[in-house]
Structures are given as C-alpha cells and as structure tokens.
Amino acid sequence: MKKNRLFILFSMIFLITTISLTSIARAVAIKQDTTDVSSDDTEKNKEQETGSSSAADEQRTDEQETALSTTDQQKDEVIASSTNQEHTETGGAEDFNDDALKWKDATWTFDRDSGILTINSGELGSYESSPWRRSDDKKIDGNQVKQIIFSGDNKAPKYSGSLFANLPNLTEIVNLAKLDTSQATNMDRMFLGCRSLKSIDLSQFNTGNVTSTEWMFQDCSSLTELNLKAFDTSNVTKIWMMFSGCASLTSIDLSNLDVKNVATMGKLFYGCSSLTSINLSGFDTSSAVNMGHMFQGCTSLKNLDLSSFKIKKVTTMMQMFRDVPLSSLTLGADFKFIGIDAGLSNPTALNTGDKLTGNWIKNDGKSAAYTTKNFIAKYGKTDDLKAGTYVAELKNNTAILETAIAFSTDSGGTVAKNAVIGDQLQGEIIVKHSAASPTEATAVAVKLSNIKLLTDVWALSPTVTVTTFDQTGKQTASNEQTIKNNELSLPTLPYGSYFKIRFTGTVWEKSDASPGYNYQYTLCHKNKSGTQKVEKTANFIINSGALNFKSVPNISFNDSYLPTEFNQIIDRKDADYAISVADYRSAQLPSDDAQAKPDRRNWDVIATASPFKDAAGKEIKLSTMAISFTNELGETTELGSDETRIASHDVAGETAKNNHLTKLSWAKDNGFKVVVHNRTDLDTTSYTAEVTFDLRTAP
Structure with a gap:
C-alpha cells in the first residue's frame, strides 16, 4: 500500500470580553515530486509578331491603323497641335465654361489652373470628339488634365477605344463608376499612356459586349493595383498588349478572366518590370493563336505557373519568356513549346548561394536534368518531362x-x-x-x-x-x-x-x-x-508519474471567546478550504501481463490528528478540545490517533492529460471544525494542533 504523508497545522485563538487578538498560522513545508515599355508601332510590331496566326489579325488596313493606334509619334503630334493652337488660353475655368462645350451630349468644363476636367451627364462621343482631341479652338491641352470628374450619369460610346488615352498627367478619374459601358464593344487603348494613374476603379464596368481590349492599359506605368474581378470577358477575342508597360504593377490576379475565345494575347505583360506574382489559374488558352512576347521584360518575375494553359492553336511563342529570370516554372499536361525561339533563359537560383549547372530539373527530382534548349524541345515528349514544377539543377550537389x-x-x-x-x-x-x-x-x-x-x-x-x-x-x-x-x-x-x-x-x-x-x-x-x-x-x-499532494494549506479557525457552554463548534475562517492532489500515473495497461493493473488506481486520503497545544506548549486533552471532520453525508468524526478517511477518489476513465489535478473541498457546514467540549483547561491564548494526511492507493 503506497503512502504519501503530509503534516499541517490547525490554529485558533480564544479571547476574553472584547479584547481582539490576531490568529497564528504556521507555514508548513510540503515535499513533492517535480517533475516603361513604349507603345510605338503597336500594329506594326504585332503584325511582325503574329507569324502564321489568322489572316484577320495580320491584315489591318492603313485606315484601321489611323483610327485605332496611338503611337508615340502621334502623341507628339497631338501635343504639338495643342501647343500651337491659334487661340490663347488665359485665365482659369472661365475659358472653358460654355454651354457649347459638349462631348456629344455631355457638357464639360475645364479649370486649367487645377487641371480638373468636369464632365456632366450625357452620352459621350468617340475619342476624336473628346475635349482634348476635338478639332476646333475649344480643344484643351491633354497634358494639362490632372483629374476627370464625372458629375452625373454618363454613357460610353459603342467604340470606347482610346477614350481616355494619352493623358500623361491624369492622376485620378472620379466617379468612373457612373460611366455606363454596357453598349461598349471595343475598349482598345482606353487608358493608353495614362502614365500618372495609380489606380482605376473598374468595379462597375460592364464589359459583357466587349470583344477587344488590346492596349487597354498600355504604358499606365504608375498603376500599382488593378482589380479586374468584375470584368466579363466571355466575348473578348483580343487582349494584345493589354497590360504592356504597366511597370509599377507588382501583382495581378486574372484567375477569373474568361479567355476561352481569345486568339491574340501576345505582349500581354510586356515590360511589366515590377511584377512578382501573376495568377493565371483560370486561363483557358485553347483558342489562343499568338503568345509572342507575352511575358517579355517581366524582370522581377521569379515564379510562373502556367499549369492551366492549353496549347492547341498557338502558332507563335516568339520571345515569350525573354528577360524573365525564372527560378520556378510550372507547366501542365496540355502545355507544349511552339518553335525554338520562346526566349526561355537558364533557370535562376531558388536560394542565394546555390551553385547551378544551368539545367532544368523537376523539383521532386523525378526527371533528368535538361539544358534549356532540350527542355523546350522535349517537354511533353519524354516520360520524365511531364506536368510539374521545374527548377534549376544544383552544381556539385553531393551533400552528405x-x-x-x-x-x-x-x-x-x-x-x-x-x-x-x-x-x-x-x-x-x-x-x-x-x-x-x-x-x-x-x-x-x-x-x-x-x-x-x-x-x-x-x-x-x-x-x-x-x-x-x-x-x-x-x-x-x-x-x-x-x-x-x-x-x-x-x-x-x-x-x-x-x-x-x-x-x-x-x-x-x-x-x-x-x-x-x-x-x-x-x-x-x-x-x-x-x-x-x-x-x-x-x-x-x-x-509513469507520481501520485502526491499538490497543495495542502494550513487551516485557521475563527477567533472565539472562551465558551460558556459545552460542545461549542468553532468554524474555520476559510469556508472554501481545499486540498489539491496531483496524479501523473499512467492509465495504460501493461502489454506484457494480462493480469496486471495500470499504475493509475483509486486513492484515499486518510487523516489523523494530535491534541491541541497552547502557546506555552501545554497539551490539551482531546476530551477538552478536538478537531472534527464532517463528511458529505453529515457524519462527524473527531480526529485523533485513529485513522479517518476524509476522501475517496475513483479514477475510472481518467488519463493523466485530462485528470492530473483533483481538488478536494467541502461545503461550509462540512469539513474541518473545532469542537470545545468544556473550558476547564482553556485560557485566552492561541492553540495549534497537527493533522497528518496520508494519500494512499486504495486496496
């Protein structure tokens, strides 16, 4: 039978008349186990790029180029034209505050001092009739436009191409959400050359009828964010150079764009030199024909995931990856390289200090190492060059x-x-x-x-x-x-x-x-x-751990006057007195002995008590004063040398993790009290008694 014995002191004070004395509680030691890319010659470049792509994309007439493209030369002509206007612009808003100033149905005013162009309600005309492109003496200098404010509801024209193009100092478009774009079918060059715009609110853009967004954001070199989650591109077939020259964009999420009908997506991210993250997880490229220069100039892009790309109709990937320092390239089962001029460089290091061979290898080691030339030529054609992520092979990598x-x-x-x-x-x-x-x-x-x-x-x-x-x-x-x-x-x-x-x-x-x-x-x-x-x-x-007392505080009883009657009960000062038991024994059954019991078994707490002693050390008979214990059934026992069980604990279903601490407490009317049978040998002094607690494994 295992024992864990602990001694504590019980103390009390008797008083006379109204003299108040302070109780004495002695401390008891408890021993426990512890344990900027230019947009010039866009049509010309595109035709050279397309190669064997569809004739409809290759053959654009000079008339179309004049109507649609905006080259740097044309931009210079616009600026020169604006600078050499015959009328003299003096003063502020009063020069451009005229009822005759209309952009089709929408009146407008321009404050040259602030650079604010205010467009009132109405349908807008084509880009040629815009305030900064009109051909009369009311034309304003597009270089002076810093802010556009839509003051009411407006409707964009069916051809919305170049609608805000070549406003290099435009920093903000206010209330763009009021522009109804539901009838627009073309948004080519819509914001081309807006070099000072940092953000564009496209949350209310209705693009359901749009079929082309080529050059839409080209050379928006200050754009730092672009949210296209509201874009419906289900009818779009051309996105050539859509983001080209967006040199300040660091990340872009195009996972929601529907590109299943898009044929031309060449130069899509051309010159996006700050891009570090592109999400193309929803890109269905099964209709794509031209992917030339798609990522060229993305000089900050280290990781690229093209696992969603389906290469079925692509005829050119010319310089698709040129000047892209990829350290990780993820390809899917439907990807294949077209031609040998994709511009893919040798892989860069995943980690600083890596020594590289210049070869590509699967990141799980389940492929041979391939030179860039062979990687392009053999991807999808050998057993080991299948869908997966490819990285740089390490040089002299024979580490132990x-x-x-x-x-x-x-x-x-x-x-x-x-x-x-x-x-x-x-x-x-x-x-x-x-x-x-x-x-x-x-x-x-x-x-x-x-x-x-x-x-x-x-x-x-x-x-x-x-x-x-x-x-x-x-x-x-x-x-x-x-x-x-x-x-x-x-x-x-x-x-x-x-x-x-x-x-x-x-x-x-x-x-x-x-x-x-x-x-x-x-x-x-x-x-x-x-x-x-x-x-x-x-x-x-x-x-297995130990069973022992965690906490057994001393008990003090209420200061009392010498009793005038027999069998007087004196309550303890702490009505919430409690003892804590720690049990870290194993509940696991031994595997080698079917008859053995687990270490964690039921336990009891046994108490005995010595007689009280006064301050001078004189022993008081138990027949005069003793400590009593009342259990939860109301049964009272006076403590002496005979053992009294004051608690029993059943460990069924317990584990050390969930049940390593048990608190034993008694209601106010139960637990420990002092009983004074008579006052014959008592005086006005303090008394102490020693109670011994034994923590035992139950038989």
Whole structure:
C-alpha cells in the first residue's frame, strides 16, 4: 500500500470580553515530486509578331491603323497641335465654361489652373470628339488634365477605344463608376499612356459586349493595383498588349478572366518590370493563336505557373519568356513549346548561394536534368518531362547530411535518459552538413518528414524553432516554423553548417522500449544522385508519474471567546478550504501481463490528528478540545490517533492529460471544525494542533 504523508497545522485563538487578538498560522513545508515599355508601332510590331496566326489579325488596313493606334509619334503630334493652337488660353475655368462645350451630349468644363476636367451627364462621343482631341479652338491641352470628374450619369460610346488615352498627367478619374459601358464593344487603348494613374476603379464596368481590349492599359506605368474581378470577358477575342508597360504593377490576379475565345494575347505583360506574382489559374488558352512576347521584360518575375494553359492553336511563342529570370516554372499536361525561339533563359537560383549547372530539373527530382534548349524541345515528349514544377539543377550537389536527436527535461540543460509523465520534454534534432561533403556542396530542399516523436505519449507543440549555425558554431539565423502533415521544410544548408530544431511539449503517457523503436523521423535532401533519405529511429523511455499532494494549506479557525457552554463548534475562517492532489500515473495497461493493473488506481486520503497545544506548549486533552471532520453525508468524526478517511477518489476513465489535478473541498457546514467540549483547561491564548494526511492507493 503506497503512502504519501503530509503534516499541517490547525490554529485558533480564544479571547476574553472584547479584547481582539490576531490568529497564528504556521507555514508548513510540503515535499513533492517535480517533475516603361513604349507603345510605338503597336500594329506594326504585332503584325511582325503574329507569324502564321489568322489572316484577320495580320491584315489591318492603313485606315484601321489611323483610327485605332496611338503611337508615340502621334502623341507628339497631338501635343504639338495643342501647343500651337491659334487661340490663347488665359485665365482659369472661365475659358472653358460654355454651354457649347459638349462631348456629344455631355457638357464639360475645364479649370486649367487645377487641371480638373468636369464632365456632366450625357452620352459621350468617340475619342476624336473628346475635349482634348476635338478639332476646333475649344480643344484643351491633354497634358494639362490632372483629374476627370464625372458629375452625373454618363454613357460610353459603342467604340470606347482610346477614350481616355494619352493623358500623361491624369492622376485620378472620379466617379468612373457612373460611366455606363454596357453598349461598349471595343475598349482598345482606353487608358493608353495614362502614365500618372495609380489606380482605376473598374468595379462597375460592364464589359459583357466587349470583344477587344488590346492596349487597354498600355504604358499606365504608375498603376500599382488593378482589380479586374468584375470584368466579363466571355466575348473578348483580343487582349494584345493589354497590360504592356504597366511597370509599377507588382501583382495581378486574372484567375477569373474568361479567355476561352481569345486568339491574340501576345505582349500581354510586356515590360511589366515590377511584377512578382501573376495568377493565371483560370486561363483557358485553347483558342489562343499568338503568345509572342507575352511575358517579355517581366524582370522581377521569379515564379510562373502556367499549369492551366492549353496549347492547341498557338502558332507563335516568339520571345515569350525573354528577360524573365525564372527560378520556378510550372507547366501542365496540355502545355507544349511552339518553335525554338520562346526566349526561355537558364533557370535562376531558388536560394542565394546555390551553385547551378544551368539545367532544368523537376523539383521532386523525378526527371533528368535538361539544358534549356532540350527542355523546350522535349517537354511533353519524354516520360520524365511531364506536368510539374521545374527548377534549376544544383552544381556539385553531393551533400552528405548527418543527424542526431537528444531529449531534455530541464530546457536543454542536460541530456535526459528518460522522462516521467507530466514532464515538459524538449527534443532537439541536429542536422549537419557533413565534413565528408565537397566544400562547395549545398544541401537543398532539406526536409524532415514522417515526424513521429513519441506520437502517442508526447503532446508536441506544432511550432518548432529552427536555428542555423555556421562552420564556427556562430548562430546565423533563427525562426519558427509549423509542422504540417508530419513534415517540416528547412532552409538550405551550406557546407559545414548545421541546424538545431527544437521541439517542445508535455509527456502525458508512459512509453516502454519496443523491440524496434518508439520514435522516428526521416531527413530528406537532394544531391546529384537524386533525393536522399536518412532515417532515424530509437527508443526513449517515459515512466509513469507520481501520485502526491499538490497543495495542502494550513487551516485557521475563527477567533472565539472562551465558551460558556459545552460542545461549542468553532468554524474555520476559510469556508472554501481545499486540498489539491496531483496524479501523473499512467492509465495504460501493461502489454506484457494480462493480469496486471495500470499504475493509475483509486486513492484515499486518510487523516489523523494530535491534541491541541497552547502557546506555552501545554497539551490539551482531546476530551477538552478536538478537531472534527464532517463528511458529505453529515457524519462527524473527531480526529485523533485513529485513522479517518476524509476522501475517496475513483479514477475510472481518467488519463493523466485530462485528470492530473483533483481538488478536494467541502461545503461550509462540512469539513474541518473545532469542537470545545468544556473550558476547564482553556485560557485566552492561541492553540495549534497537527493533522497528518496520508494519500494512499486504495486496496
């Protein structure tokens, strides 16, 4: 029978008449186990680019070019024309505040001092009749327009091409949402050359009847954001150079654009030099014919996912990837390269310091390495060049990694051979780039997988700390990562460097040594031979924890006057007095003995008491004054040398994790009290008694 014994002091004070004395409570020690790209010659360039694409796209007449294109030469002519107007512009808004000033049905005013062009309600005419392109003496200088305000409801013309084009100092279009674009069928060059616009509110644009958006945002070089989620492009067939020269855009999401009818999408992102992210996940390119120069000049783009691209009718990919420093390219099963002039460069490094061969290889190592020329020529034609993500092959990547693990129960102070239930256990995995590796070798895509560290007994925190050290042992980095699907991706590891990966958690069940192992993890990395694995398995013993008192406070009773009657009951000061019991014993049945019981069994608390003593040490007979205990049934027992059970606890269904702390408390009318049978040997002083609690495993 297992015992856990604890002594505490009970104290009280007797008073006379109205003299108030202070009670005395002695502390008792409790021992416990602890455990800018130009838009010039757009039509000319496009015709040269299209190659064998449809004749309808190749053959644009000179008349069409005059009506639709806006080259830099034409822009200069417009500016020159505006500068050499015969009338003299003096004053402010009064020069352009005339009822005769109309853009078709919509009257307008222009304040040259502020650069504000106000357009009132009505239907707009074509771009040739706009305030800055009209041919009479009321024409304003487009270079002076800084802000356009739609003051009422307006309707855009059917041909809305070049509607706001070549306003280089326009910074804002106010109330663009009031422009009804429902009858528009063409939006080519709509905002071309608006170099000062940082954002455009297109949330109310109705593009359901639009068939062409070529050059729509070309050379909007200050645009930092563009939301096209409201765009209906189901009837659009041409998007040539739509975003060309948007040099300030850093990301764009076109996942909702319906491009299934689009044939020409060449130079779509030409010169978007700040783009780092393009979402093309919804792009159905099955009707596309021209993809020439599509991403050319996207000099900040490192990762590109074209897995949704279906190459069925494409006739040219000329310089599609020119000047794009890709480190990762994702292709789908329906992708194929057309021709040999796609402009794809050798892959760039995923990580700083990587040594590269210049070849492309599948990121999972399940392909041979291919030169860029062979990668273009053979993609989709060999068994290993299939859908997937391709990255740079690493040079001299024959790294050898070593790994070890150690456990600790004192925050890494000392290595622990074992632990007990309730311990805060810390595990530390060391991954080292072995000195046996070539000095230029780099272990890449280092990953811990199949992490099963005492899985059934250790409640492991999903957040771990990864610290990197160089060859000299100097810490170079530290960051927190999260274990997902029993895996953990790690940074690259240069020659001679090492990681320390720290895991923490609480042990909640015991674990015996198994014939094989009770924990494991796998270290994966790549070298020239492909993906390498280092598996680590071993045993770490977790023992059952202890049953003991967590908290047993001293008890003080109310200060009282000397009783004038027999059997007077004196209540304790703390009506909510409680004892706490900690139980970290295992609830697991032994696997080797069917008859054995688990360590976690029912327990009792037994109490005995010594007689009270006064302040001078004189012992008071139990027949004069004693400590009584009343259980929840109302049964009262006076404590003495005979054992009295004050609590019994059933552990059925319990586990250490969910039930490691039990609080024993008694209602105000129950629990411990003092009973004074008579006052013969009592005086006005303080009295103390010692109560012994035994915590025992029930028989």
